[in-house]
Amino acid sequence: MNGPEIERLIQLLGRLPGLGPRSARRVALHLLKKRETLMQPLGTALADAARAIRACSVCGNLDTIDPCSICADSRRDAGLICVVEDVGDLWAMERGRIFSGRYHVLGGSLSALDGIGPEELNIGSLVKRVAAGGVREVIMATNATVDGQTTAHYLAERLAEHEVPLTRLAHGVPVGGELDWLDDGTLATAFKARRAL
Amino acid sequence: MTAQAISALAYSSDAVSGAAPALLAVRQLRLTDFRNYRQLRLDCGAEPVVLVGDNGAGKTNLLEALSFLAPGRGLRRARLDDVCRRPRGEEPPAAGWAVAATLDTTDGRVAIGTGLEAGRSETSLPRRAVRIDGRPMQSQTALGLHVAAVWLTPQLDRLFLDGATERRRFLDRLVTALHPEHAGDVAAYENAQRQRSRLLSDGNRDPHWFTALEDTMARHGVALAAARADTVQRLDAAARLGVGPFPRASLAMAGEVDRWIATMAAIDVEDRLRGELAASRLRDAESGTTSCGPHRSDLAVRHLDLDLPAAEGSTGQQKAVLVSIALAHARLVALSRGRPPLLLLDEIAAHLDAERRMALFDEVVALGAQSWMTGTDAELFAPLGGRAQILRVADGSIAAV
Ligand SMILES: Nc1ncnc2c1ncn2[C@@H]1O[C@H](COP(=O)(O)OP(=O)(O)O)[C@@H](O)[C@H]1O
Ligand SMILES: [Mg+2]
Ligand SMILES: [Zn+2]
Numbered sequence: 001m002n003g004p005e006i007e008r009l010i011q012l013l014g015r016l017p018g019l020g021p022r023s024a025r026r027v028a029l030h031l032l033k034k035r036e037t038l039m040q041p042l043g044t045a046l047a048d049a050a051r052a053i054r055a056c057s058v059c060g061n062l063d064t065i066d067p068c069s070i071c072a073d074s075r076r077d078a079g080l081i082c083v084v085e086d087v088g089d090l091w092a093m094e095r096g097r098i099f100s101g102r103y104h105v106l107g108g109s110l111s112a113l114d115g116i117g118p119e120e121l122n123i124g125s126l127v128k129r130v131a132a133g134g135v136r137e138v139i140m141a142t143n144a145t146v147d148g149q150t151t152a153h154y155l156a157e158r159l160a161e162h163e164v165p166l167t168r169l170a171h172g173v174p175v176g177g178e179l180d181w182l183d184d185g186t187l188a189t190a191f192k193a194r195r196a197l
Numbered sequence: 198m199t200a201q202a203i204s205a206l207a208y209s210s211d212a213v214s215g216a217a218p219a220l221l222a223v224r225q226l227r228l229t230d231f232r233n234y235r236q237l238r239l240d241c242g243a244e245p246v247v248l249v250g251d252n253g254a255g256k257t258n259l260l261e262a263l264s265f266l267a268p269g270r271g272l273r274r275a276r277l278d279d280v281c282r283r284p285r286g287e288e289p290p291a292a293g294w295a296v297a298a299t300l301d302t303t304d305g306r307v308a309i310g311t312g313l314e315a316g317r318s319e320t321s322l323p324r325r326a327v328r329i330d331g332r333p334m335q336s337q338t339a340l341g342l343h344v345a346a347v348w349l350t351p352q353l354d355r356l357f358l359d360g361a362t363e364r365r366r367f368l369d370r371l372v373t374a375l376h377p378e379h380a381g382d383v384a385a386y387e388n389a390q391r392q393r394s395r396l397l398s399d400g401n402r403d404p405h406w407f408t409a410l411e412d413t414m415a416r417h418g419v420a421l422a423a424a425r426a427d428t429v430q431r432l433d434a435a436a437r438l439g440v441g442p443f444p445r446a447s448l449a450m451a452g453e454v455d456r457w458i459a460t461m462a463a464i465d466v467e468d469r470l471r472g473e474l475a476a477s478r479l480r481d482a483e484s485g486t487t488s489c490g491p492h493r494s495d496l497a498v499r500h501l502d503l504d505l506p507a508a509e510g511s512t513g514q515q516k517a518v519l520v521s522i523a524l525a526h527a528r529l530v531a532l533s534r535g536r537p538p539l540l541l542l543d544e545i546a547a548h549l550d551a552e553r554r555m556a557l558f559d560e561v562v563a564l565g566a567q568s569w570m571t572g573t574d575a576e577l578f579a580p581l582g583g584r585a586q587i588l589r590v591a592d593g594s595i596a597a598v
Contacts, residue, residue: 020292020315110406112392118403146388146413153409 006032058129060105060122062087070102077101079136081129083155085109085143093141101139104129109147110154121151123158130162139194140168156197166197220536221344222567223263225299229312230282230291232258233593242586243301245561245568249575249598250590256571259590260348260541262296263569265311265325267346268337268373268380272541277313277323291315300344303536307343341377345530346370348541349523354548357508357515361495368496371522372421372428374530374538382421389413390487393474397482411474414490415467422454422491423463429496431533435525437501441556443521444514445501452494498522516548524560537566545570546577555580 002010006028014024031039055061056068063069070076080101084090090103106121118124130138140155142148156166222243228234233255248256257272261280264272271280283290293315300307310328327334329343347370356363373379393410396403429448439445450458457466473489481488498507500518507518523540531537540561546554554577561568562584570585572578575598578587587598 022292022315110409112395112399112401112406112410117401118406146385146392149385150389150392150409150413153412154405157405157408 056105058125059103060087060107060125061090061103075100079134080139081126081135081137082139082141083126083152084141085148085151089141089143099139106142106151109142109145109151111147118154118158123155126155127158130159130164135164137165137167140166140197142168144169152197167194168197169194220303220531220565221539222301223266223298223539224301224306226262227295227297228259228262229295229297231262231294231296231312232280232282234258234262235282235593237593237595239588239595241567243567245558245566245570245581245585247575247578247581247585247587248569248571248590248595249573249578249587250571251573254590255593256590257350257543259595260350260543260569260571263298263539263541264346264348265296266298266300266309266340266344266539268341268377269370272348272350272543277325281313302343304343309340309343311337311340336381338378338381341373341380345374345377345534345538346541347374347523347526347538348543349519349545350541350543351547353519354512354516356519357498357506357510361493364496365492365494368425368429369421371432371526372424374526375428375431375533376424379421379424382417382424386414386417386421386491389417390490390492394481394485394487397478398485400482407478408475411471414474415471418454418470418491419458419463419467422450422458422466422494425450425491425494426455426458431529432522432526435529436522438525439502440521440524440528440560442553443524443556444503444517446507446518446521446525447499447501448522449497450494451497452491453489454491455494513548517553520545520549520553520557524557524564527564527566531564531566537564540564540566540568542568542570544572546572546574558584 009031010021010024010028013019013027014021016024019027031042052064053062054064054066056063056066056071058067058071061068061070065072077100080099081104082093082099082101083104083106084093085106085108087105090105093099093103104122104126106123106126108116108121110116110118110121129135138155138159140152142152152168159166222241224241224243226237226239226241228237231237248259250256261272261275281291281294293313295310295312297308297310300309308328308330310331311325313323314326325337327337327340329339334340353363353367356367369379369383389410393407393414396406396410401407429450433448436446436448454466454470457469461469470490474487477488487493498518499505500507500510500514503510503514507515510518523542527537527540542557542561545557549557558578558581561570562581570578575587575589578585581587588595589598
């Protein structure tokens with residue numbers, strides 16, 4: 001029905017979160033209609049981003065510079081590390097402006113069923129950061145899901161020997177809740193009321 | 198529970214005149230591509246509802262739709278995409294389904310929408326979407342704050358003869374009606390248990406990972422066992438009184454963790470369970486099971502009038518015990534949470550004699566629960582008179598009789 005380029009476009013769009021085959025077709029059609037004003041600038045933006053963006057070698061955040069702009073910002077407290085599962089969670093924290101320390105992005109959570117173990121996550125580098133000293137508190141802001149809780153507990157075990165105070169977000173976060181979904185108010189409350197782990 | 202509360206649980210025939218105000222009632226129900234319903238809109242009063250119709254008309258399907266207003270996998274435990282309507286001819290099956298309901302509750306009007314969204318990404322796992330008053334919810338647990346549903350179906354007639362898994366599942370629904378967070382604890386516990394089994398079968402030996410999973414199992418496992426213990430204790434007190442002509446019954450939890458819960462502080466039971474799990478890793482790896490935990494518990498039910506385990510009664514006697522428990526539970530929930538659960542009673546008239554049918558109807562009306570009952574024979578529901586709405590289901594549509 002369509003040329004192979006269009007089919008491929010629809011296929012790729014269909015892999016985006018929240019887009020099924022039907023909406024992928026709708027988006028493709030929209031892009032084709034707005035070739036000059038939307039499709040070409042979008043293509044350029046995608047290519048630029050793909051070229052320039054890298055994972056921060058310190059914290060795992062995504063940025064165009066390495067170390068990322070948060071790690072490079074001397075005004076941010078290097079003694080506080082907030083551990084999150086994904087860059088989206090970091091963004092949620094930053095949107096709420098509730099935290100002025102640094103982050104550590106794990107890149108997911110432990111999940112035996114999905115074959116994601118400690119080696120698949122950014123855990124070794126966290127242990128090294130803590131072992132290097134100067135860290136006064138590690139805040140576990142993993143999701144309130146089973147995998148998120150298990151991951152927080154796992155990290156607590158791994159970091160135990162370094163005797164750094166560990167806290168986790170208070171359960172203003174509903175069970176089954178993912179940080180990225182919370183409104184900023186709930187997240188701020190959970191952050192302020194964090195507890196020792 | 199107070200003595201007054203206990204006596205309020207006893208059968209009283211004078212409570213049956215005049216319906217109690219409905220404390221939980223579906224006032225509008227809309228189905229889209231749900232099983233054999235393409236589009237259905239049903240407006241109803243707060244009284245109990247009776248669905249009559251031939252076999253295969255869609256009565257059980259409608260109860261299943263209502264069961265999705267509470268957390269869980271619904272009355273058939275179906276896969277989400279099996280629920281999508283499959284048209285008869287060449288047309289492909291629907292890509293999603295929806296159940297939308299407006300309910301009267303003690304908190305006022307609540308709009309609940311749930312279903313499988315069409316056009317979701319193929320890579321993500323199908324998840325049941327939930328909206329309450331238009332707001333998307335992160336988890337189904339939120340439904341439990343508004344609606345508890347308990348059902349009796351012909352499949353459950355074998356409950357006392359089936360394996361312990363079926364009884365735990367039935368019990369966990371009763372528990373969730375009293376403790377809405379229970380469904381979440383059960384899901385979290387089972388999830389962590391599956392992950393631990395996977396690590397064991399993969400030959401993983403990372404002690405920190407095991408410790409973390411066993412910690413999750415211990416916390417949620419003890420919370421769920423404590424909720425079961427609380428529910429069974431209160432339900433036992435209520436069921437021992439009997440409900441009208443339905444038999445008196447006793448209920449008790451049977452299992453290792455349940456014995457600990459009965460005698461130790463919850464926090465100590467957590468430590469104990471954590472310890473047992475850590476100590477049984479090797480054994481569990483060899484046997485491919487999880488040797489300790491609340492997933493091994495059972496619900497023991499006795500027919501007190503016969504002084505026999507429920508499983509040893511006749512089919513009709515077993516059914517009567519089950520109805521007895523469901524009614525005692527509905528009263529208990531109504532008393533302690535201020536509103537009864539939605540009772541879904543599929544083919545309920547089948548194994549009951551005329552006296553018990555009458556008593557069931559009186560009780561359902563007195564509860565103030567908008568119970569939904571089904572049957573093929575409208576005659577059997579005649580004793581309800583004007584106290585219920587009788588609807589005829591035929592081939593994916595519904596009309597008042
Ligand atoms: N996903 C589906 N799509 C369309 N029809 C379905 C689907 N699942 C079940 N059915 C049909 O629904 C009917 C059964 O409805 P059910 O509610 O069990 O009947 P009853 O009124 O006897 O309780 C059957 O005819 C079955 O083929
Ligand atoms: Mg049926
Ligand atoms: Zn960084």
